[in-house]
Amino acid sequence: MTQQSDKDASVSETTTPPTTPVTVKKPALCGSCDCDVEKSTLEEEAMAAVRENAFAVNLIGVSEMLPRTSQLLFINVTTFENHTHCIELTQKGWRVASNRNDCMNGDFRQLDIHTKYFESLHTLLMDISPLFRETFGSKLISKLSELKKERSDSDE
Amino acid sequence: MNRMRRSTAFSEHVTFHTVMAKRGTGSKLDREVEIQFTNLQLIGTGSFGAVYKAVLRENDEPIAIKKIKVDDRFKSRELTIMHEMDHPNIIRLLYYYVMQQENCLNFVMEFMPKDLAYVHRQFAHNDKQMPAYSIKLYMFQLLRGIGFLHLHNIVHRDIKPKNLLVDESNGILKICDFGSAKRLEKNEPNITYICSRYYRAPELIFGSKNYDTSIDTWSVGTVVGELLHNSPIFLADSAVDILALQIKAFGTPSKEDMAKWNYEYVHIPYDTITGVGIQKFIGRKLSLSTLELLNSLMKMDPKLRIKPYEALTLPYFDDLRDPHYKLPSGAPIPPLFDWLEREYIANHEIIKDIFPRSEEGDKVECL
Numbered sequence: 111m112t113q114q115s116d117k118d119a120s121v122s123e124t125t126t127p128p129t130t131p132v133t134v135k136k137p138a139l140c141g142s143c144d145c146d147v148e149k150s151t152l153e154e155e156a157m158a159a160v161r162e163n164a165f166a167v168n169l170i171g172v173s174e175m176l177p178r179t180s181q182l183l184f185i186n187v188t189t190f191e192n193h194t195h196c197i198e199l200t201q202k203g204w205r206v207a208s209n210r211n212d213c214m215n216g217d218f219r220q221l222d223i224h225t226k227y228f229e230s231l232h233t234l235l236m237d238i239s240p241l242f243r244e245t246f247g248s249k250l251i252s253k254l255s256e257l258k259k260e261r262s263d264s265d266e
Numbered sequence: 267m268n269r270m271r272r273s274t275a276f277s278e279h280v281t282f283h284t285v286m287a288k289r290g291t292g293s294k295l296d297r298e299v300e301i302q303f304t305n306l307q308l309i310g311t312g313s314f315g316a317v318y319k320a321v322l323r324e325n326d327e328p329i330a331i332k333k334i335k336v337d338d339r340f341k342s343r344e345l346t347i348m349h350e351m352d353h354p355n356i357i358r359l360l361y362y363y364v365m366q367q368e369n370c371l372n373f374v375m376e377f378m379p380k381d382l383a384y385v386h387r388q389f390a391h392n393d394k395q396m397p398a399y400s401i402k403l404y405m406f407q408l409l410r411g412i413g414f415l416h417l418h419n420i421v422h423r424d425i426k427p428k429n430l431l432v433d434e435s436n437g438i439l440k441i442c443d444f445g446s447a448k449r450l451e452k453n454e455p456n457i458t459y460i461c462s463r464y465y466r467a468p469e470l471i472f473g474s475k476n477y478d479t480s481i482d483t484w485s486v487g488t489v490v491g492e493l494l495h496n497s498p499i500f501l502a503d504s505a506v507d508i509l510a511l512q513i514k515a516f517g518t519p520s521k522e523d524m525a526k527w528n529y530e531y532v533h534i535p536y537d538t539i540t541g542v543g544i545q546k547f548i549g550r551k552l553s554l555s556t557l558e559l560l561n562s563l564m565k566m567d568p569k570l571r572i573k574p575y576e577a578l579t580l581p582y583f584d585d586l587r588d589p590h591y592k593l594p595s596g597a598p599i600p601p602l603f604d605w606l607e608r609e610y611i612a613n614h615e616i617i618k619d620i621f622p623r624s625e626e627g628d629k630v631e632c633l
Contacts, residue, residue: 162504232505236473246506253510254518257539 152180156199159231160185166245167235168192175212185231186211190241197234203227204234280304282323287374290359292352301361301374303329319377322360328377329360333370334445342371344444347420353606355411357431357442378431378440382489385434386427390496399585399594401493404432406583406602407439408486410609413574415447416479417612422447425485426465427492437593438600450478464488464498464508468519468566471509474527480568483577487563494556495548512566517541519566555581575609579619587622 153172160170169188173196176184184207185197196214198207205227208216216224228234235242283306286298302323309330310317318331334342348359361374382404389396408430415422422429424446431440467484469477491499500511513519518539519527544560545552552560559582562572572580585591592598603621610617 165504165506230473232471233473249506250509253506254513254539257510257514 152183152199153178156183156185163231163235163242165249166190166242167239173212176214184212184214187235189235189239190245191239193239195238197231199231203229204231206234206238283320285363285372287361287363287372290361290374291349293349298363299361303331303374306331322374330375330377332373332375334373344447345371345373347444347447347449348373350418351415351420351444353411353414354438354601354604355407355440356414357440375442376440378433378438378442380432380434381428382430382432382439382493383427385432386493386496393496395496396493397594400434400437401490402583402585403437403599404430404439405486405490405493406578406586407600408441408489409574409577410602411439411441412482412486413578413613414606414609415441416482416574417608419450419479420447421450421477421479422482422485424465425482425489427489430489435595436597436600464492464500466505466508467568468509468512469523469527469568471505471512472519472524472527476527478568480571483563483571483574484568486574486577487560490563491544491548491560494552495550499544499548511547513539513541515541515544515547516564516566523567555584558582575613575620576616579616583620587620589622 156172160172164170167187167189169186171186172178173184173186176196178184182198182200185199187195187197188211189195194209194211195206196208196211198205198214205225206216206223207214208224223238228237236246282302282304284300284302287301288298303320304323306318306320308316309319316333318333320329320331321327322329334344345359345362348357352358357378358376359373360376363372363374364370365372386396408425412422412425422441422444424443425441429441429443431442432438465485465488467477467481470481488499499515500508502508502511541547544564545557559577559580562577562580565571586599586602605613605617613620
C-alpha cells in the first residue's frame with residue numbers, strides 16, 4: 111500500500127465501509143490442476159501496475175478484504191481528486207467495479223463506467239482521473255527538462 | 267471424457283494419459299479424436315496457468331501442454347487465433363481439449379526446447395555477444411511470423427524474448443503465447459503482461475486506444491536492440507521513465523501524434539527534443555545495416571515504422587540470402603523463403619528483393 115504523507119482530511123469522509131456484505135472465502139485449489147501453484151501472473155501484474163502508477167494517485171493497493179485468485183482480484187484507488195474506486199482485474203482487463211473501496215458492486219445508475227474494460231491500469235486511470243493525466247504529463251515534462259539540461263551540459 | 271491421472275514417481279509401469287481432443291492449427295474438422303501421451307512433467311508456470319512437457323504416444327514426438335483456467339462465459343481468443351495461424355514461425359497447436367470438471371482449457375503444442383530469453387541470457391551472463399548470424403537468423407523469422415499475423419490484422423501485443431521459442435540445433439524460431447493477441451476489428455481490451463514494459467511502443471505508454479499492428483514492430487526493434495546490447499535498451503522502473511528514455515534516443519513525438527494518442531487533455535509545453543540516436547544511446551558501435559534496421563523498426567511515429575516483410579529486404583539480412591549460407595555446425599539454415607500463398611500474394615512486389623540471389627538468376631519458386 112502506497113500512502114501520501116500529507117493525507118487530506120476529507121479522504122476519511124469519502125471512504126465509507128461497504129454496505130454490501132462481502133464474504134471472503136479461500137477458493138479451493140484444483141485437485142489435479144496446478145493453476146494456482148505459485149503467485150499468479152495476474153497478481154504479479156497487479157502489483158507491478160500498482161507500483162508503476164502510484165506516483166500519480168493518493169492511495170493505491172490490492173484489496174485485502176476482497177477475493178484474490180489467479181483469475182480475479184481487486185485494487186483500491188484514491189485519486190488525487192480524492193475520489194475512491196474499487197478496480198477489478200480479470201483476464202478481460204481492468205474495470206471500475208465500484209466507487210467505494212473494498213466494494214465489488216457498482217452503482218447501477220452508472221453502467222457505462224462499470225461495463226467498460228481497459229487494457230491497463232494506466233489507461234483506466236488516465237480515463238477517470240484528470241489529475242492523473244496532469245501529473246503524468248508534469249512528470250514527463252520534468253524528465254524532458256532534465257534531458258535538455260543534460261544535453262546542453264554535454265554540449266559545452 | 268477420461269479424467270487425467272497424474273503420473274507418480276514410484277510407478278513401475280509407464281502411465282498413459284488418454285483424452286479426447288480436437289485437432290488444432292489449420293484443421294477444419296471439429297470432431298474429437300483420442301490422443302495419448304506420457305512422461306508428463308511440469309516445466310513452468312506461464313500466463314494464467316501451468317506448462318507441461320510430455321511425449322505424444324502416436325509418434326513419440328515431444329509436446330508442450332499449456333493449461334489455462336477458463337471462465338465458462340469467456341471464449342478463448344487465444345485458441346481461435348492459434349487455430350488459424352498456420353505458419354512455420356508460429357507455434358503449432360496440435361490439439362486442444364477441455365477438462366470440464368476443472369474448467370481448464372489445455373493446449374497441446376509442438377515442443378521447442380528453449381526460449382530466446384534463456385538462450386540470450388547464457389551469452390549475457392558471460393559478458394559475451396550473441397553471434398551475429400544467430401541474431402539475423404532469428405530476427406528474420408520473427409519478422410516473417412509477425413508479418414503473417416499482421417496480414418490477418420492480428421496484433422500479438424506481447425513480443426519479448428521469453429515469447430520467442432528457438433531450437434539452436436536447426437536455427438528455427440517460433441512465436442508463442444497468444445494470450446494477449448487480438449484481431450484489431452474487435453474493440454476488446456486485454457491485459458498486458460508484467461515483462462512487456464520494456465518492449466512497449468510510445469503510443470501504448472501514452473495510453474492510446476488507437477494503436478495498430480505497428481506496436482509489434484516497435485517491440486521487434488527493442489528485442490534486436492536487447493540482443494545487441496545484452497540488456498533491455500529501455501530499462502526503467504516506471505512508464506514515464508521508459509518514455510523519457512525513448513525520447514532521449516529518438517526525440518519527442520509530434521503534437522499531432524500525441525493528440526491522436528488521446529493525449530489532448532494535457533498541454534505539454536515542452537520544446538521538441540532531438541534524439542541522440544540509437545547508437546549513442548546504446549553506447550555500442552553498430553554497422554550501418556544494423557543501424558538502418560533499428561531505426562526503421564523504432565520510429566516514434568507509428569506510420570513511419572517499416573512493415574515486417576519490408577524489413578526483410580534490408581541489407582542487414584543479406585547474409586541469409588546467400589544460397590550457400592550454413593550454420594556454423596555445417597547444417598543448412600531452416601527454409602526462410604518457402605513463402606505461403608497468402609504471403610506471396612500480399613508481398614509479390616517485394617518478394618524478389620527478399621529472395622536469395624541464385625546463380626540461375628531471379629528464379630521465383632512458389633505455390
